[in-house]
Amino acid sequence: MPIHLPRLTRREFLAKTLLVGAGASLAARLHAEQAAANPDLWALLADTHIDANRATVARGINMADHLIAVGGQVTRSGHPAGAVIAGDCAYLRGLPGDYATLIDLLAPMRAAGLPIHLMLGNHDDRDNFIAAMRATGLPAPSPLTGKQVGLIQAPRANLFLLDSLDKVNVTPGLIGEGQLAWLTGELDAHADKPAIVIAHHNLELDGAKNGIQDTAALMDALAPRKHVKAFIFGHTHVWNLARHDSGIHLVNLPPVAYVFKEGRISGWVLMALRDGGATLTLRSFDGMHPDDGKTFDLEWRN
Numbered sequence: 001m002p003i004h005l006p007r008l009t010r011r012e013f014l015a016k017t018l019l020v021g022a023g024a025s026l027a028a029r030l031h032a033e034q035a036a037a038n039p040d041l042w043a044l045l046a047d048t049h050i051d052a053n054r055a056t057v058a059r060g061i062n063m064a065d066h067l068i069a070v071g072g073q074v075t076r077s078g079h080p081a082g083a084v085i086a087g088d089c090a091y092l093r094g095l096p097g098d099y100a101t102l103i104d105l106l107a108p109m110r111a112a113g114l115p116i117h118l119m120l121g122n123h124d125d126r127d128n129f130i131a132a133m134r135a136t137g138l139p140a141p142s143p144l145t146g147k148q149v150g151l152i153q154a155p156r157a158n159l160f161l162l163d164s165l166d167k168v169n170v171t172p173g174l175i176g177e178g179q180l181a182w183l184t185g186e187l188d189a190h191a192d193k194p195a196i197v198i199a200h201h202n203l204e205l206d207g208a209k210n211g212i213q214d215t216a217a218l219m220d221a222l223a224p225r226k227h228v229k230a231f232i233f234g235h236t237h238v239w240n241l242a243r244h245d246s247g248i249h250l251v252n253l254p255p256v257a258y259v260f261k262e263g264r265i266s267g268w269v270l271m272a273l274r275d276g277g278a279t280l281t282l283r284s285f286d287g288m289h290p291d292d293g294k295t296f297d298l299e300w301r302n
Contacts, residue, residue: 008110043083046234047255052097059258075112087121087200094125099132120165121200156273162199173201229300247301
């Protein structure tokens with residue numbers, strides 16, 4: 001399954017933070033903020049693009065600083081059940097040092113009680129990713145050889161996490177026949193609740209060639225299964241909401257890291273699941289974007 005980083009104990013957090021210059025006061029504050037998680041609340045992130053060197057700047061921003069800022073917001077957002085990072089965790093080529101730095105930067109979120117579910121994008125390297133996570137002592141099993149897939153069962157919805165990485169540092173993505181077979185089987189086995197499918201890459205619906213190459217096959221699997229309500233993705237670095245002809249919501253997450261055009265939002269989304277739909281709250285990394293705090297209600301198709 002995609003790597004699931006569990007919450008950290010206070011002792012584990014102190015061991016990590018003392019190595020990188022943080023102190024016991026921070027650990028105590030984070031643990032004081034812990035409360036019972038809200039099982040209907042989820043933090044959705046994408047495109048963190050973390051480099052091994054925390055000082056690295058791309059397109060005028062420091063990616064580590066953005067993730068630190070977003071992490072602080074997430075821990076103060078009403079105790080989500082967990083956070084999902086929808087791919088492009090690493091800067092460009094998914095080097096081992098990128099993931100080591102990422103794990104360190106995620107420690108405060110984990111210390112505040114959030115498990116984190118990490119997915120793969122085209123700037124990740126599957127082997128380096130798995131090796132880095134195994135170095136933390138965590139297993140990395142997957143029910144599908146060659147892909148990191150998984151299922152999160154929440155009270156009001158099932159979250160299906162896909163692996164759309166095809167080739168490292170090559171833009172388009174691919175689901176593949178094996179993953180499609182796994183997905184359809186799992187969707188059919190868990191048809192009792194709404195299904196939310198998450199991948200890194202966008203669908204190719206407008207003739208572009210930078211998203212999921214086998215979009216038609218994917219939508220042939222999703223569209224007729226009426227319990228599939230939303231497809232969530234990153235990759236484009238553009239926040240957007242749309243709806244497929246089938247009625248499935250298409251949620252394009254903003255990047256945690258840089259944007260490609262001035263004025264677009266960099267940040268994350270808080271998803272609150274409810275009966276019959278979900279409410280999304282858009283957050284900018286610094287709280288300064290004019291769209292920060294806007295909410296969007298999604299009603300599930302029948």
